[in-house]
Amino acid sequence: MATIKVNGVDRQFDGDPDTPLLWFVRDQLDLTGTKYGCGTGLCGACTVHLDDVAVRGCLATVADADGKTVTTIEGLSETGDHPVQVAWRDQNVPQCGFCQAGQIMQAASLLSANPNPSEQEILDEMQGNICRCGCYQRIVTAVRQASTGA
Template sequence: MISLNINDKTYQIDADRDMPLLWAIRDLVGLTGTKFGCGVAQCGACVVHLNGEAVRSCVTKVGRAEGQKVLTIEGLSEHNDHPLQLAWNEISVPQCGYCHSGQLMSAAVLLRENPNPSDEDIDHAMAGNICRCGTYPRIRKAIHMAAELQKQKETTE
């Protein structure tokens, strides 16, 4: 048995330590917001946070996550009101929507580390996340909007 802390909840799963974390999250825990895209860490659809670091769950072994904190798109905010989620909706970023959980999780790390990113900062941080629909300009605009929303939220708290 492997113990995983996902979104601040503990799960006991029966899995091989070499199983990709993605399949443990989706198939064994039942959190299906994290998507399978390519299986070789190239597209970013499967990004989750492991102790605050954006990782590709399709190539991260379950054994590496044991005893660590995993955050998935379902845990990004309790009421889908994270500044990124609000901006994503306001700007109408998703088309097919498949890549967006990974996009949001990567962007969340960016904004935590750089609360006022430039276009270049965003392009660099998001370069490993592929959007098949090509919504990159809207993604960039939404990240800028989220940065502003985050600042407003911090000043009111």
């Protein structure tokens, strides 16, 4: 039995410990903001925080998260006003929206580790998050706004 604190609430899982974290949060907990894209760690749509660090939910397993803290887009801010979310709205970042939860979680993880990243550091951090709508310029602008250097 795995116990994982998800968005501040202790949750149990007694299935296969190799189950991807993505399926645990989406199918068991109904937290469907986290998206399935490629399933192979290549797109970032499934990004969540594991102990405050961005991970790919399709690669991390329930066993990896046992005893740890997971945050999904639903838990990033109770009121939806995390600085990254505010900047996303200000910059009108999303187009279709599919990649956006992953983008926001990746950006929030970056800023929690490095509150004032350079443009290159933003590009390096965000490069694994694919946006098929091509919102990349607005993503970088929004991360800059959300950083202390905006």
